[in-house]
Amino acid sequence: MNKAMRNPLMYTLFLIPTFIGIILFFIYPVINAAFYSFTDWNGIAKTYNFTGFANYTKAMSQSAFWVSVRNNGFFILFSVFIQVPLIILFSLLIANVKKLKGLYKTAVFMPSVMSTAVIGILWGFIYEPDIGLFNHVLGLFGIEKIYWLSDRSWAMISILITNAWQWTGFYIVMVLAAIISIPKELDEAAMIDGATGFQRAMRITMPLIMPIVSVVIMLSIAGAMKAADIIIVMTKGGPAGSTEVMATYMLKHSITSFKYGYGNSIAVLIFIFTLIITALYQVLVARRTERIEY
Template sequence: KTAVFAPSIMSTAVIGILWGFIYNPDFGLMNEIIGLFGVEPIYWLSDKKWAMISILITNAWQWTGFYIVMVLAAIISIPKELEEAAAIDGATGFQRARKITLPLIMPIVSVVIMLSIAGAMKAADIVLVMTKGGPAGSTDVMATYMIRYAITSFQHGFGNTIAVLIFVFTMIVTVLYQFLFARRSERIEY
C-alpha cells in the first residue's frame, strides 16, 4: 500500500523531473524498454503525437495509488457477513461483486471520479514542469493558459476569466455527475 500510495504525496515538480529522465530520448528508461523490441527511440516530450500521452501517463502514475487506497478502504469496510450470507444463498462471486460490493463502494467511486475531474482541471503543474505547454502548444491545458495570461503576460483580467471558466466547467460537470449518480442510486435493486 505504501509503495502504491507514495507517488501521490510526492511533489509534482519532482515527479515531472523524474519522468523527464524516464522519457529522455537518449538514455531514458522508456526508450530502453521499447528498444528491446526493436522500436526506434521516441521523442516522448518533444513530439506532438506523444507529449500529451506522456503527461497523462505521468499524471495517472502519480494519482492512481491514492484512488486505489480509497477504493480498497471501501472494499475492506464491507461487512463480511453480507458476503457470507450471499454465498450461503448460492450467489456466485460475480453476483456478489455486482449486487453487494459494487453498490456499497459506489459512493467512494463517485468521490474518486469527482476528485479526478477536479484534478484534471488544475493539472498545470505537471505540464509546466515537463513541457511548458509545448511542443507547439500540444500539451497546453486551460490552467496553463490561465498562468500564461495572468502571470507571464500580465493580462490579469483574461487570466481571471479563464480561472472562472475552469471553476464553472468543473462545477457543471460535478453537478451533472452528482445528478446522474443520484438517479442511478435510486434505481439500484437491493
C-alpha cells in the first residue's frame, strides 16, 4: 500500500474525479453563460443571433438593474456591519455558558438546516399586518401597524432580518469552534493577572479568532451576492421591485420573460461583481489578518 501511494499515478487517479466535477459543474457553466450572454437566445429556439455587448449595454442602462445592485449592496452591508458583530457577540456568550451549551448551539444552528420556503412562510406570518407578532407587539404600545412586506420603506429591512436569522447560527458554530480551540491556559493566565471577562474577550479571544471571522465575512459577502430564494418566497422582488436583487432580476428575465441571453449577461455580471468585491476584501482586509498559531 505504501509503495502504491508513492506512485504519482495514484494521486492523479484520485484527482481526476474532482477535476471532472469542477469542469462539468463550474468551468463549463461559466463558459456557457458567457457565450450565450452575447446572443439573443430565448432558451427554447434552436437558432440565435450574436448581439455583441448589446445585453450588457441594456443591463447597464436599466434603472431596475441598478436597484438590484443597490439591494445586493444592502445585503453585504447588513451582513458585514450588523450580522457579523452579532455572530461574534452570541459566540462569546455561548462559549462562556456553563450549562446546556449543547442546547444553545443546537438552537441557534436549527434555522440553518430549515428549508428557506418554510422560513419564508414562517416569517410571513410574523410580518402579517393584522395578526402578525411584530404588529401585535407594536399595538401594545399604541403604534400603528406596519405593512412590513408591502411597504417599500420596510420590505428590504424585513428581508434582511429574515435572512440573517436563517444563517447567523451557521456562522456562530464556526466562530464557536475557533473560540473553543483557544488554549484555556491563555484565558486562565489572564484571569490570574486580574483581567476582566471583557478584557479577556477583547485582548485574547478576538485577536485569536480573527482568521475565522475573516472567513465568515467572506462567506457572508458571497452569500449576499447570490441571495435569491428568500426573496422569491417572501416578496418575489416587490413591492415595485424594491427588494429585487441581481439573482432574482436574472431569473425574472431569463426564465419568466424567455430572455435567456440577457439573463446570462446578468449572471456574468454577478460573477464579475462578486469577483471584484472578494478580491478587494482579500487585498484590503483579509491579508492583514495573520494566521494565528499557538
